[in-house]
Amino acid sequence: MADQTGGWTGQARIRALIGIVVIIAAAIGGWLYATAGRETTDDAQVDAHVAQISARVGGTVLRVLVKDNQAVEADSTLVEIDSRDYQIAVDRARADLLDAEAAAKAARSNVPITATTATGSVASAEGSIVAARAGIEEAEKGIEAARARLAAAASRVREVEANATKATRDVERLKGLLAKDEVSQQQYETAVAAAESSRAAVDAAKSQVLEAETGVRAAESRLAQAHGGVSVAQAALRSAQTAPEQISAIEARAAAAEAHAQQAKAVLAQAELNLQHTALKAPVKGFVSRKTVEVGQNVQAGQPLMSIIPLDEVWVTANFKETQLQRMRPGQRATLKVDAIGGREFNGHIDSIAAATGARFSLLPPENATGNFVKVVQRVPVKIVLDPGQDPEHLLRPGLSVEPTVYTR
Numbered sequence: 001m002a003d004q005t006g007g008w009t010g011q012a013r014i015r016a017l018i019g020i021v022v023i024i025a026a027a028i029g030g031w032l033y034a035t036a037g038r039e040t041t042d043d044a045q046v047d048a049h050v051a052q053i054s055a056r057v058g059g060t061v062l063r064v065l066v067k068d069n070q071a072v073e074a075d076s077t078l079v080e081i082d083s084r085d086y087q088i089a090v091d092r093a094r095a096d097l098l099d100a101e102a103a104a105k106a107a108r109s110n111v112p113i114t115a116t117t118a119t120g121s122v123a124s125a126e127g128s129i130v131a132a133r134a135g136i137e138e139a140e141k142g143i144e145a146a147r148a149r150l151a152a153a154a155s156r157v158r159e160v161e162a163n164a165t166k167a168t169r170d171v172e173r174l175k176g177l178l179a180k181d182e183v184s185q186q187q188y189e190t191a192v193a194a195a196e197s198s199r200a201a202v203d204a205a206k207s208q209v210l211e212a213e214t215g216v217r218a219a220e221s222r223l224a225q226a227h228g229g230v231s232v233a234q235a236a237l238r239s240a241q242t243a244p245e246q247i248s249a250i251e252a253r254a255a256a257a258e259a260h261a262q263q264a265k266a267v268l269a270q271a272e273l274n275l276q277h278t279a280l281k282a283p284v285k286g287f288v289s290r291k292t293v294e295v296g297q298n299v300q301a302g303q304p305l306m307s308i309i310p311l312d313e314v315w316v317t318a319n320f321k322e323t324q325l326q327r328m329r330p331g332q333r334a335t336l337k338v339d340a341i342g343g344r345e346f347n348g349h350i351d352s353i354a355a356a357t358g359a360r361f362s363l364l365p366p367e368n369a370t371g372n373f374v375k376v377v378q379r380v381p382v383k384i385v386l387d388p389g390q391d392p393e394h395l396l397r398p399g400l401s402v403e404p405t406v407y408t409r
Contacts, residue, residue, distance in 0.1 A: 037409030039328060043379060044318035046338075048398040051284050051308040053078060055299045056277035057086065064295055066288045072308065074285045079293055079305060083278040090275050093268035100261040107254035131229070139223035146219045150212035157205040164198030286310035287394075311394040314386065315351065318404045319358055319379040327408040328353065334384050337403040338396065346390045350406060354381040382406075 059081040066078050286308040293305040316336055320328065328350065336346040357378040359365060384404055386396075 038405050038407050039320060039324040040403060040405040041318055041320050041324070042401070042403050043320075044316055044384075044402040044404050046314055046396045046398050046400040046402060047317045048309055048311060048314040049284075050289075050398070051282075051286065051310070052304055053280060053282075053306045053308060054302055054304045055079075055081065055280065056301060057081065057274050058300045059083075059085070059278065059298070061293055061295055061297045061299060064291075064293055066291070066306070068288055068291050070288045072282045072286065072288060074282055076282050077279050078282055078288075079280040081278040081280070081299065083275055086271065086275040086278055090268065090271040093264065093271040097261065097264040097268050100257070100264040104254065104257035104261045107250070107257040133226075135226035135229060136223060139219055139226045142219035143216060143223060146212060146215035150209065150216055153205060153208040153212040157202065157209055160198060160201040160205045164195065164202045167195035167198040280305070282308055284308055284310045285312065309398060311391075311397070314391065314396050314398065316348065316384040316386075316402050316404055318382045318384055318402070318406075320382050320406075322357070322378045322380055325353065325380055325382075328382065328406055329408075332406055332408060334404050334406045336384065336386070337405075338400055339403075340397075340400045341395055344395075346386055346396070348384045348386040348390070348404075351383045351385045354383075356380075 061079060062082050063080040064078075065076075065080070066072055072078065289307045289309050291306040293299065299305065330350050330352055332350045334348045334350060336348055337343055338346065357380050359378055384406075
């Protein structure tokens with residue numbers, strides 16, 4: 001009886017042991033089945049954009065309108081820098097612009113004036129040349145007429161001299177005949193009067209020659225003056241014909257004046273922009289962080305003053321092992337467990353997978369071509385974004401640790 005009871009007890013123990021093994025195997029199988037379609041890691045943290053606020057211009061800080069961790073709206077004023085120097089620069093640049101625009105306007109008005117004056121000068125010079133050439137023709141005709149009168153006067157002199165010579169000889173001949181009473185006293189006196197008249201005619205003819213010579217010299221002088229007038233008119237024409245070059249020079253000066261005006265306009269725009277930069281505004285909606293600026297501080301252009309973190313758009317950067325990426329794809333569902341919020345879970349999905357491992361982006365990437373290579377499992381950053389409406393209270397802050405789970409099935 002005892003042996004039979006002992007045998008039953010042994011069989012019961014075996015059955016119980018088998019049952020426990022079956023239950024454990026079923027539990028392990030169920031756990032493997034349940035976790036076969038998911039990947040998880042504890043190497044993950046919350047990320048967000050960080051807008052660095054730095055001074056665009058230098059100066060003394062007059063007012064700081066925000067505090068650390070304060071929520072600010074986009075385009076709200078954060079810091080005010082003393083703007084008096086920049087206002088003076090704007091006023092000076094505006095005055096320079098007005099001066100440059102006035103100079104450009106005057107230069108532009110000179111272009112049509114120069115063109116009109118040059119055209120009139122050409123016409124006037126051409127008219128002067130025509131008039132001077134007509135004067136030359138008239139002077140040449142005057143010279144010909146004066147020379148003709150001179151020639152006629154010279155012929156007249158020769159003629160009256162011949163007559164005077166004949167009359168003188170007649171007087172001498174009649175004087176001898178009068179002494180012999182062969183001619184009358186009247187004939188002799190008539191011959192003497194004729195001789196005197198001939199001599200007077202010679203003097204008159206010589207006077208006409210002198211007058212004709214004076215007329216020739218006067219005509220030649222008028223001809224020389226006419227030639228001089230042509231030379232002067234031709235010089236004026238040559239000067240007037242440089243009008244295109246003069247107009248080009250005036251246009252070049254006008255273009256230079258307009259370019260100077262444009263330069264002054266650019267200087268004014270830069271001065272106005274610098275004046276606007278004395279008021280630093282928030283580029284995005286978010287929370288102030290790392291504020292280092294204080295009232296009275298003298299800041300320089302480019303100096304960091306604070307950061308703005310927009311918590312409306314945060315994501316999780318999860319560094320999965322390379323062995324976990326085989327079935328991981330963008331768009332797959334994920335849950336995010338955050339330690340700082342008591343293990344609260346958030347829903348999201350994979351947005352993208354990095355194009356290289358984290359080690360490749362490190363400051364000193366590992367060099368594996370040394371012959372002492374030890375294989376190390378690499379981690380690849382995976383960006384997981386939250387589904388809409390998951391964090392309305394903005395509880396997720398950049399840098400918080402996260403345990404993401406990605407469902408690959």
